[in-house]
Amino acid sequence: DIQMTQSPSSLSASVGDRVTITCRASQDIRNDLGWYQQKPGKAPKRLIYAASNLQSGVPSRFSGSGSGTEFTLTISSLQPEDFATYYCLQHNSYPLTFGGGTKVEIK
Amino acid sequence: DVQLVESGGGLVQPGGSLRLSCAASGFTFSNYWMSWVRQAPGKGPEWVASIKHDGRETYYVDSLKGRFTISRDNAKNSLYLQMNSLRDEDTAVYYCARATYGTDPWGQGTLVTVSS
Numbered sequence: 001d002i003q004m005t006q007s008p009s010s011l012s013a014s015v016g017d018r019v020t021i022t023c024r025a026s027q028d029i030r031n032d033l034g035w036y037q038q039k040p041g042k043a044p045k046r047l048i049y050a051a052s053n054l055q056s057g058v059p060s061r062f063s064g065s066g067s068g069t070e071f072t073l074t075i076s077s078l079q080p081e082d083f084a085t086y087y088c089l090q091h092n093s094y095p096l097t098f099g100g101g102t103k104v105e106i107k
Numbered sequence: 108d109v110q111l112v113e114s115g116g117g118l119v120q121p122g123g124s125l126r127l128s129c130a131a132s133g134f135t136f137s138n139y140w141m142s143w144v145r146q147a148p149g150k151g152p153e154w155v156a157s158i159k160h161d162g163r164e165t166y167y168v169d170s171l172k173g174r175f176t177i178s179r180d181n182a183k184n185s186l187y188l189q190m191n192s193l194r195d196e197d198t199a200v201y202y203c204a205r206a207t208y209g210t211d212p213w214g215q216g217t218l219v220t221v222s223s
Contacts, residue, residue, distance in 0.1 A: 091209035
């Protein structure tokens with residue numbers, strides 16, 4: 001199984017800050033990775049697909065990069081509505097596996 | 108708009124069974140792989156199973172093989188998850204999701220609580 005190691009597990013940031021979240025895969029997954037945002041009581045919502053493609057309707061302050069084993073989600077200027085938990089998901093091979101999550105909290 | 112609506116969750120005793128359904132609309136259901144994902148309280152999501160558009164291929168997380176069965180009825184635009192021999196640790200919100208570059212979108216989820 002492919003293990004996805006996500007870091008940090010939590011972070012505190014202020015509105016306007018640049019935030020970076022990383023996922024490392026235990027083996028090469030090409031660009032078969034998505035990033036998801038989840039708010040309390042809601043289903044996860046995908047922000048990025050194929051590692052670097054912005055989902056339709058998602059603000060351009062979100063971006064994704066990476067391929068192979070190292071991936072990054074960047075929020076260029078954190079907004080109040082971005083305080084949430086973020087997950088990566090690899091779909092290169094079964095079983096699909098999620099990262100452990102990053103909770104972004106208000107500083 | 109793509110819509111996925113899960114149903115069938117509820118309270119069940121350990122050892123019991125439950126069948127979840129997911130009604131799909133807004134896209135050609137028979138063209139897409141579909142998945143179930145679950146999320147235990149306070150935990151991250153866990154992929155459960157996926158099924159090919161024609162139902163002829165299925166994949167499961169190893170820990171659930173033999174207890175859970177994913178199926179679909181393309182004529183009814185519906186996805187199912189049959190859950191048997193339920194355990195306390197199966198308590199979670201269960202989401203169905205279209206399998207497009209992973210999973211997207213997801214339904215709103217249905218809560219399954221396994222407790223005596």
